[in-house]
Amino acid sequence: MIETSARLLALLSLLQMRREWTGTELAARLEVGPRTIRRDVDKLRSLGYPVEAAPGVAGGYRLGNGAELPPLLLDDQEAIAVAVGLRTAAAGQVEGIEENSVRALAKLEQILPTRLRRRVSALSHATSAFQLEGPRIDPDALATLAAACRDAQRVRFSYMTGDQRDTRRLLDPAAVVYSGYRWYLAGFDLDRDAWRTFRLDRITSAVRVEGRGQRRVVPGGDPAAYIQRQIRGRRNGGAGDGAGAEPPPGRIRLHADADTVRPRIPAYYGSVEADGAGYCIATTNGPWNRSFLVWAALLEVELEVLDPTELVDVAQATGTRLSAGASAGRAGG
Amino acid sequence: MIETSARLLALLSLLQMRREWTGTELAARLEVGPRTIRRDVDKLRSLGYPVEAAPGVAGGYRLGNGAELPPLLLDDQEAIAVAVGLRTAAAGQVEGIEENSVRALAKLEQILPTRLRRRVSALSHATSAFQLEGPRIDPDALATLAAACRDAQRVRFSYMTGDQRDTRRLLDPAAVVYSGYRWYLAGFDLDRDAWRTFRLDRITSAVRVEGRGQRRVVPGGDPAAYIQRQIRGRRNGGAGDGAGAEPPPGRIRLHADADTVRPRIPAYYGSVEADGAGYCIATTNGPWNRSFLVWAALLEVELEVLDPTELVDVAQATGTRLSAGASAGRAGG
DNA sequence: CGATTGCGGTCACTTCCTGACCTCAATTCG
């Protein structure tokens, strides 16, 4: 009964679109008798989707929230909104759900009709330009890689190593992991016949899917732990492939308690530690960046830019520019 | 054939989870014969969901992307990620999809199991604290109101009018609209027996749903146009209910071409207009705020803070603080 | 070439879906 199944889905879709439907309305929409609607409602209930019903003149059917999540039936616009929202969340703009966002995104983009996929890509590129600083990754690449990891598909891309060499890679991807600041890809490099870790923001070409690869599990089994080890080893002078000198973190001392500052710093900017009573030191998660400086300036507390010297210079320059801008405005207006 | 329908959904779920499945695997998972799997695949195809198949030793079934979007089958984690992503997108952090995000959100939150709903609420409150400035709204309220509009449900809440009076409202909500900067609610106020427009950021209590209301259509029929008129009328001195003096927009003159600046300003911050060759003026969409200033400072071009004077003062103060911070850092380090 | 995998026809059996009829219960509104 293909028709029955289709009708059940349609019924679910209708119930998700609007809250209240009378049996007669549903019957008209689905072109069956009201008795069949009642039976279909029973079927939905037996599938675990709680359909509430109220008798009487103000009654009707309504989809409640039960123990399990029914299939989501989205229209085009909604699907685009979901995809774009997931992409920004995955990009680290919404903390704490990055990996789950990527999983959901891989699921959604796999089944997204091509016409919608184009619009999602266009929209998310348009908005991602506003990410002030920090690692900027291509959401298309992220989605593609996540799907490739899940499906054990071989991928090919160009990669900028730490010493600025552009290299070509062919690998069996194993996992995509978010470090709290950056996205990393772990995979088995087929040309080099060894495990490698890549930073997504250093992938310089579109990621091409090459078809079925071999399913690999990172050494140790836990991708997050593996990548943590890799990053740490690299920082301690390990000349790992793709490693490279990266700017040091920025540190700013703030004249305020750590507890008052901490809730006001986005986790992807950095962390805060107390430094005596009434003072604290904020450190960026990754290399120093100007957004961090600006965030600190907006706190409206006195501050000391500790290091690196580049950050001190930028603070000086930005401060001067703002002061000059203020004076110019006063003079002009 | 309730079992058949359930199996079709399960099959769809499996195909969304992983890319490649052999018929035998699927048969084992679903506890039916392989022949039935083939028939089910045919059914999915006839429903418009293109299942690709490849024969041979490396073959298998795979869900392709077709003309229409199949129902999304999410697990708990993914559903949370989707909901949180939609909430931040709806809050205006991702421009251009606010209204669609809210629609999708209303759909999702309606069917979200309670245990997940709590986690979504907690997570999105935690992250929304980082929204630097601009109108801050309660994502719970937004989702509730959007659902209430869709379902013609009466709502009750407290509202802070423009002149700082806290009032209680009972209304039939009609539409929730994003102005490009703020969320507004249009509805028929039952106590005052007239149409009213509300700013979501001025709703001071949790929104309570009071049960079935009367479905209302805003005067004129187009909610967006209606609310635009209301806002404009209010700005021009109309003493509308809930109106009030709000800070003026901020304006900054930048020493750069409008075309180079424009792609670097998030639309919810403001807009850019050319001001002679090599200069442009950026204006906030809503009242001036400090994030806007910071955004301008990050552009690394010379700037003049035009008005209001408060913004000039803040620029001066921030500039001084940064310079001082730089000097302190140099001295200390 | 052989192994694996999907495709699809046929047959017989079983299942259950559907519409039509009925009565009952709950709710709203005049």
Added chain:
DNA sequence: CGAATTGAGGTCAGGAAGTGACCGCAATCG
């Protein structure tokens, strides 16, 4: 309070479909 509306659910008969078992065929990979 009573009429109207709406959902719940039992039963029946006819028809439609799903299912598993069997078969041979075609495509792909190594």
